[in-house]
Amino acid sequence: MDLAVLWFVIIAVLWTGYLVLEGFDFGVGMLMSVLPRGRADQREKERRLLVNTIGPVWDGNEVWLITAAGATFAAFPEWYATLFSGFYLPLLAILVALIGRAVAFEYRGKIADAGWARRCDLAIQVGSWVPAVLWGVVLANLVRGVALDADHQYVGGLWALLNPFALLGGLATLTLFLLHGAVFVALKTDGEIRARARGHAQVLSVLAAVVAGGWVLWAQVAYSATWTWGAVALAAAALAGVAVTNRAGREGWAFTLSAAAIVAAVVLIFGSMFPAVMPGIDGGESLTIAEAASTPYTLRILTWVAVALTPLVVLYQSWTYWVFRRRLTTDHIPAPAGLTWQKIKDAAF
Amino acid sequence: MDALDLARWQFAITTVYHFIFVPLTIGLAPLVAGMQTAWVVTGNERWLRLTKFFGKLLLINFALGVVTGIVQEFQFGMTWSEYSRFVGDVFGAPLAIEALAAFFVESVFLGVWIFGWDRVSKKVHLACIWALAVATNLSAFFILAANSWMQHPVGAVYNPETGRAEMSSIGEVLTNSTLWAAYPHAIAAAFLTAGTFVAGIATWWMVRLVRTRRPEAVATAREVYRPAVLVGVVTILVAGVGVAVSGDVQGKLMFEQQPGKMASAEALCEGEEAAAFSVLTVGDLGAGCDGVRHLVTIPGLASYLGTGHFSGPESYLPGVADVQEAYSERYGDLTAAGEPVTYTPPLEITYWSFRLMIGLAGFSAALAVAALWFTRKGRVSDNLWLSRLAVAAIPAPFLASSFGWIFTEVGRQPWVVAPNPTGIDQIRLLTERGVSTAVPPGMVLASMVTFTLVYGVLAVVWFRLMRRYAVEGAPDVVHDESPEARAEDADDADRPLSFAY
Numbered sequence: 001m002d003l004a005v006l007w008f009v010i011i012a013v014l015w016t017g018y019l020v021l022e023g024f025d026f027g028v029g030m031l032m033s034v035l036p037r038g039r040a041d042q043r044e045k046e047r048r049l050l051v052n053t054i055g056p057v058w059d060g061n062e063v064w065l066i067t068a069a070g071a072t073f074a075a076f077p078e079w080y081a082t083l084f085s086g087f088y089l090p091l092l093a094i095l096v097a098l099i100g101r102a103v104a105f106e107y108r109g110k111i112a113d114a115g116w117a118r119r120c121d122l123a124i125q126v127g128s129w130v131p132a133v134l135w136g137v138v139l140a141n142l143v144r145g146v147a148l149d150a151d152h153q154y155v156g157g158l159w160a161l162l163n164p165f166a167l168l169g170g171l172a173t174l175t176l177f178l179l180h181g182a183v184f185v186a187l188k189t190d191g192e193i194r195a196r197a198r199g200h201a202q203v204l205s206v207l208a209a210v211v212a213g214g215w216v217l218w219a220q221v222a223y224s225a226t227w228t229w230g231a232v233a234l235a236a237a238a239l240a241g242v243a244v245t246n247r248a249g250r251e252g253w254a255f256t257l258s259a260a261a262i263v264a265a266v267v268l269i270f271g272s273m274f275p276a277v278m279p280g281i282d283g284g285e286s287l288t289i290a291e292a293a294s295t296p297y298t299l300r301i302l303t304w305v306a307v308a309l310t311p312l313v314v315l316y317q318s319w320t321y322w323v324f325r326r327r328l329t330t331d332h333i334p335a336p337a338g339l340t341w342q343k344i345k346d347a348a349f
Numbered sequence: 350m351d352a353l354d355l356a357r358w359q360f361a362i363t364t365v366y367h368f369i370f371v372p373l374t375i376g377l378a379p380l381v382a383g384m385q386t387a388w389v390v391t392g393n394e395r396w397l398r399l400t401k402f403f404g405k406l407l408l409i410n411f412a413l414g415v416v417t418g419i420v421q422e423f424q425f426g427m428t429w430s431e432y433s434r435f436v437g438d439v440f441g442a443p444l445a446i447e448a449l450a451a452f453f454v455e456s457v458f459l460g461v462w463i464f465g466w467d468r469v470s471k472k473v474h475l476a477c478i479w480a481l482a483v484a485t486n487l488s489a490f491f492i493l494a495a496n497s498w499m500q501h502p503v504g505a506v507y508n509p510e511t512g513r514a515e516m517s518s519i520g521e522v523l524t525n526s527t528l529w530a531a532y533p534h535a536i537a538a539a540f541l542t543a544g545t546f547v548a549g550i551a552t553w554w555m556v557r558l559v560r561t562r563r564p565e566a567v568a569t570a571r572e573v574y575r576p577a578v579l580v581g582v583v584t585i586l587v588a589g590v591g592v593a594v595s596g597d598v599q600g601k602l603m604f605e606q607q608p609g610k611m612a613s614a615e616a617l618c619e620g621e622e623a624a625a626f627s628v629l630t631v632g633d634l635g636a637g638c639d640g641v642r643h644l645v646t647i648p649g650l651a652s653y654l655g656t657g658h659f660s661g662p663e664s665y666l667p668g669v670a671d672v673q674e675a676y677s678e679r680y681g682d683l684t685a686a687g688e689p690v691t692y693t694p695p696l697e698i699t700y701w702s703f704r705l706m707i708g709l710a711g712f713s714a715a716l717a718v719a720a721l722w723f724t725r726k727g728r729v730s731d732n733l734w735l736s737r738l739a740v741a742a743i744p745a746p747f748l749a750s751s752f753g754w755i756f757t758e759v760g761r762q763p764w765v766v767a768p769n770p771t772g773i774d775q776i777r778l779l780t781e782r783g784v785s786t787a788v789p790p791g792m793v794l795a796s797m798v799t800f801t802l803v804y805g806v807l808a809v810v811w812f813r814l815m816r817r818y819a820v821e822g823a824p825d826v827v828h829d830e831s832p833e834a835r836a837e838d839a840d841d842a843d844r845p846l847s848f849a850y
Contacts, residue, residue, distance in 0.1 A: 056460035067448040074445035077437020084426025085785040106412035
């Protein structure tokens with residue numbers, strides 16, 4: 001296989017890793033406003049429980065995005081330059097959302113104060129809902145194609161990115177991540193919240209089947225090649241499977257299948273773009289894999305590095321999931337260890 | 350302001366801000382790892398208390414380093430897309446390798462370190478903080494490899510068909526002389542920052558406890574904080590020597606590779622032999638070197654910094670005017686407006702940032718010497734002036750690092766990729782040609798304002814948390830949470846998390 005094509009596949013794999021892993025992080029973050037029930041202190045405990053289901057792993061999950069972006073820069077400089085400058089405002093919004101969310105995770109427990117926790121939860125909400133939608137909008141536009149000039153500069157403007165197909169794409173990733181998150185919570189917790197998460201997952205599996213399934217069909221019919229019907233079939237089967245296994249209480253299977261649905265979506269997205277990295281619109285200029293790629297020498301170096309390191313990354317990252325495999329309940333959540341707001345204000349140094 | 354100015358301001362703001370957190374993480378992670386090692390090896394509880402104390406501060410700091418780092422990676426493509434097209438074939442590789450080789454290790458093992466005190470064995474847990482420490486230092490290497498290539502492009506050829514730089518040797522990129530001077534300098538500066546941080550906080554605590562006159566407090570000062578002071582002081586001394594030696598090597602390289610930066614740092618108008626190092630100037634540096642009067646100078650020192658000779662023909666340092674003439678002849682670039690390019694950077698920024706970088710490092714040295722004296726032969730001190738010096742010294746190396754980067758990046762102007770005098774002339778890029786052309790000024794303004802506001806709020810939160818958790822001090826009671834220290838019959842399923850958000 002041509003090295004440039006190989007790197008197109010590798011970048012698709014990196015996006016798969018990112019969306020499968022951070023997909024449930026986003027889902028858990030979004031569900032923090034939906035799942036908790038009961039009195040105020042019980043809800044706070046459940047919110048903390050939810051944050052802690054992803055506590056040890058979310059940062060490692062996000063590195064898949066950093067690696068995907070870095071690999072795009074290195075292997076396809078033209079793609080990186082056109083995409084990132086062209087999709088400027090959506091990416092800005094995603095960046096700000098991710099910043100707020102990460103800081104809120106880390107600092108939420110540092111100050112023991114209800115108002116502080118509320119503000120951090122707001123940052124987590126914004127930081128989960130916004131990227132969950134916008135990543136879909138970005139990727140759907142890559143499927144649909146964008147307006148490029150002869151120098152491979154994006155000339156479509158901001159509003160062209162907010163077309164119906166892309167907006168439905170945003171809702172597709174949103175529902176997929178909500179479902180993925182609910183299934184993950186059911187897998188990672190025990191007690192009442194586990195049952196509630198399964199109930200939500202049941203509803204969400206129908207919603208995702210309609211919304212994400214609808215978008216996948218539209219993408220396939222309007223923009224993709226014949227072979228990606230396989231991905232469409234996989235997505236459909238996986239989403240149906242989530243509903244069935246979730247109802248049967250097979251949470252491990254439900255999680256595997258919701259992950260498979262995301263994998264299928266990524267295969268469809270990258271499969272429909274191929275052989276372009278940024279397809280043109282209405283037969284206009286496009287940016288192809290060959291045009292965007294780095295030189296064979298650079299790609300060869302990158303290939304060696306990826307071959308040597310990626311299996312290791314997968315190995316030690318899987319190990320952390322094994323280390324933190326225990327199901328959590330609200331009883332596992334210790335009393336808040338943060339300093340009170342008064343103490344923070346009184347600091348004398 | 351046009352998109353170019355806005356993009357420059359945004360890059361300056363986000364980069365200087367990012368590098369507030371980075372040096373502390375790079376230096377403090379190995380120090381905390383060292384403290385935890387001391388606990389595992391000796392079993393002495395003081396080291397566990399210090400590990401928990403400085404570990405908490407490390408985590409508060411690490412979070413902001415991570416989130417501001419993602420912005421750095423994205424904005425090459427967002428606001429500097431034409432730069433990215435020109436250099437991507439070379440510059441992208443170290444960034445991708447950094448993510449794969451270092452960021453994954455950092456993030457994954459940090460998660461285990463924070464949450465895994467009771468889930469993995471003591472040795473594995475210790476290995477996690479060391480993995481973090483090594484990875485942060487490794488990531489610095491790849492980032493500096495990328496930056497050094499912008500200062501001194503090597504291992505690349507120019508493709509006239511695409512108008513792009515292409516990598517011809519990853520070996521040359523990774524053995525760039527500029528990199529091997531910049532890397533030790535940046536790492537030594539990071540350890541200087543962390544050493545000052547540890548010594549500063551521990552000294553303040555020592556003095557505070559001794560002043561209470563309560564026997565158990567004085568005992569804590571002696572048993573817990575005095576060793577931490579020494580850890581910090583030794584780190585400052587070793588790192589200080591490293592900063593000076595590597596900085597000296599960098600000066601000589603800069604003389605060969607970027608004579609314009611050197612001349613501007615010295616506000617040297619015309620070239621001369623035995624050039625003096627100017628400590629203080631009056632006059633308007635902004636108006637160019639003609640407006641400058643050097644007030645306090647050290648004879649021959651500028652020549653020595655650049656050439657290794659105090660006097661004689663070999664000590665000749667070219668001035669701003671010489672560089673302008675030579676570069677105009679060799680490259681003859683025109684600006685977008687059709688004017689000849691000014692090949693030297695803004696004097697007032699390079700001149701002062703260079704001096705502030707060096708001068709601010711003096712605070713760390715003063716603290717090290719004072720703290721060594723007051724803790725000699727097992728003593729603890731209640732000296733208030735020592736305590737004040739300790740607190741004053743903490744921010745100094747952070748600022749010195751900022752000024753160091755301002756110097757090296759502004760000093761490279763007008764280039765974003767400075768031409769290598771002994772390399773391929775076509776591999777050079779004016780900063781004004783690197784900016785994104787597809788992004789209108791309004792969008793850059795929006796992002797610049799957004800980042801500035803968000804970063805401003807985060808700076809306040811970060812500072813208050815760091816200060817307050819430093820004032821909180823090391824925990825009084827710690828216990829070994831590791832699985833091997835647990836009773837055999839302890840029920841794993843019901844045990845609360847050892848750490849939770």
